[in-house]
Amino acid sequence: MAYIARLTFVLAMICIAAAGALALTEGATTPVIEQRIQEELFEAMADYVPEADNFEEKVVNDKTFYIAEKGGEEIGYIMTASAAGYGGPVYMNVAVDTEGEILAVDVDRHTETPGIGDVIEDEEWLAQFDDKTIDDEIALEVDIDNISGSTVTCRAATNAVRNAVDEIGAEFLGLEVAEWDLADVEDGTYEGTGSGFGGDIVVEVTVSGGEITSIEIIEHSETPEYFELAKDIIPEMIIDEQDWDVDEASGATMTSIGIKDAVFDALAQ
Amino acid sequence: MSMAKEFSKGIIKDQPVLRLLLGLCPALGVTGTATNGFGMGMAATFVLLCASIVISLLRSVIPKSVRVPCFIVIIATFVTIVDMTMNAFLPELHDALGIFIPLIVVNCLILGRAEAFFSRNPLHTSIADALGMGAGFALALTILGAIREILGAGTIFGVVITPEAFEPFGVFATPPGAFIGLGFMLAGMNYISKKLKLD
Numbered sequence: 001m002a003y004i005a006r007l008t009f010v011l012a013m014i015c016i017a018a019a020g021a022l023a024l025t026e027g028a029t030t031p032v033i034e035q036r037i038q039e040e041l042f043e044a045m046a047d048y049v050p051e052a053d054n055f056e057e058k059v060v061n062d063k064t065f066y067i068a069e070k071g072g073e074e075i076g077y078i079m080t081a082s083a084a085g086y087g088g089p090v091y092m093n094v095a096v097d098t099e100g101e102i103l104a105v106d107v108d109r110h111t112e113t114p115g116i117g118d119v120i121e122d123e124e125w126l127a128q129f130d131d132k133t134i135d136d137e138i139a140l141e142v143d144i145d146n147i148s149g150s151t152v153t154c155r156a157a158t159n160a161v162r163n164a165v166d167e168i169g170a171e172f173l174g175l176e177v178a179e180w181d182l183a184d185v186e187d188g189t190y191e192g193t194g195s196g197f198g199g200d201i202v203v204e205v206t207v208s209g210g211e212i213t214s215i216e217i218i219e220h221s222e223t224p225e226y227f228e229l230a231k232d233i234i235p236e237m238i239i240d241e242q243d244w245d246v247d248e249a250s251g252a253t254m255t256s257i258g259i260k261d262a263v264f265d266a267l268a269q
Numbered sequence: 270m271s272m273a274k275e276f277s278k279g280i281i282k283d284q285p286v287l288r289l290l291l292g293l294c295p296a297l298g299v300t301g302t303a304t305n306g307f308g309m310g311m312a313a314t315f316v317l318l319c320a321s322i323v324i325s326l327l328r329s330v331i332p333k334s335v336r337v338p339c340f341i342v343i344i345a346t347f348v349t350i351v352d353m354t355m356n357a358f359l360p361e362l363h364d365a366l367g368i369f370i371p372l373i374v375v376n377c378l379i380l381g382r383a384e385a386f387f388s389r390n391p392l393h394t395s396i397a398d399a400l401g402m403g404a405g406f407a408l409a410l411t412i413l414g415a416i417r418e419i420l421g422a423g424t425i426f427g428v429v430i431t432p433e434a435f436e437p438f439g440v441f442a443t444p445p446g447a448f449i450g451l452g453f454m455l456a457g458m459n460y461i462s463k464k465l466k467l468d
Contacts, residue, residue, distance in 0.1 A: 003332075006332060007332050007334060007335045010330060010331060010332060010335065010339065011335050011338060011339060011342075014327075014331075014339050014342050014343065015342055018342050018343065018345070018346035021346055021350065022346060022349055022350065025349070025350045025353050025354065026353060028357075029353040029354060029356065029357035030353075032357035032358070033353075033356050033357050036357070036360060113443065114301065114442050114443060115421070115439035115440075115442045115443060116439070
């Protein structure tokens with residue numbers, strides 16, 4: 001018994017000492033870490049909008065925007081948006097001015113393959129976004145050049161920029177964004193496009209009596225074995241739930257997202 | 270054994286990565302550049318040193334049957350301190366090393382030395398052993414990092430050293446390159462071991 005008590009006592013003492021040491025270290029480092037993160041963010045934003053003298057944070061529906069101000073007036077908007085890449089989401093920082101022109105585009109973070117996917121960090125490639133505005137397409141191989149060998153990452157980065165521009169446009173610049181409301185869709189057949197792993201996926205969606213009755217994939221360039229995993233289950237789920245935002249098929253995430261986006265594109269107004 | 274001998278055995282005879290084959294995960298995972306390899310080596314050395322001091326001092330207090338939990342708590346504490354301190358003051362290195370910092374806790378090298386050496390030897394030889402092992406670990410990681418950085422990116426410690434015409438071998442920047450590089454280093458170490466008749 002005394003032996004067990006001794007074991008417990010020694011282990012407990014060591015744990016208490018460890019907890020004390022950790023508490024002290026945390027107390028000393030947390031303010032430094034938080035201040036550094038804040039400073040980095042502001043430094044990056046000052047880089048994007050050099051004229052600004054203040055940045056205000058604005059959170060809408062869990063999305064964080066930063067409003068660049070000069071003398072109390074809004075002069076630009078900054079946000080970080082993501083899109084699915086090869087190794088996970090690719091996050092891009094985008095700054096847009098009040099006229100809807102892109103001021104700066106930068107890679108925030110990504111987990112793409114080093115040496116292959118990180119070509120998106122190339123300044124020349126990023127410079128393509130600089131003269132774009134909210135009215136441009138901002139789509140890979142339309143007005144943004146692809147880097148051969150890194151298509152998936154380039155498309156993800158481009159789509160992330162597009163998403164950021166759309167979000168900023170909808171929030172601050174009065175851009176009308178397509179909304180999903182089945183009740184407003186008249187009966188008929190609609191075509192829509194989304195981008196999957198290998199390129200565009202085109203679907204034909206038939207609506208009758210206010211319900212989606214069929215979804216046909218009429219064009220795609222996905223890898224056949226992955227396409228198999230998604231091609232039936234995703235349309236079935238969408239018809240079942242009467243909603244485009246269903247779970248993705250495991251193993252075929254990119255293809256699933258492509259089909260979902262295409263259905264959204266077809267019916268959203 | 271003299272302290273100098275305790276220290277130097279970590280560099281060649283009991284070289285942790287190349288002779289004992291301990292701590293191979295970080296050796297493969299973070300050696301994309303010489304700086305990262307060196308940073309990881311230093312972080313592990315710091316943990317080894319602190320663990321050696323505390324474990325060696327407490328060696329008569331810690332009961333045999335709970336020694337492993339005690340070692341783990343002590344090691345984990347120092348690893349967490351390194352993690353938080355690095356995050357505060359060396360953020361770039363902290364980002365580059367990522368998950369491998371917390372994983373120092375389960376680095377076989379540190380638990381192995383705690384079990385085999387620190388818990389059985391007095392303070393001064395434990396410190397010599399910890400510094401030697403740490404230096405050997407840091408040296409192996411820095412060399413592997415340097416090889417991969419030169420071949421994979423044409424730089425060393427971030428400085429361009431190769432002529433402009435040099436086209437980097439992308440594979441050395443990726444995990445397979447780590448295996449290839451480590452394989453050649455092990456082959457070289459085996460050759461040296463034979464020559465020096467270490468076995």
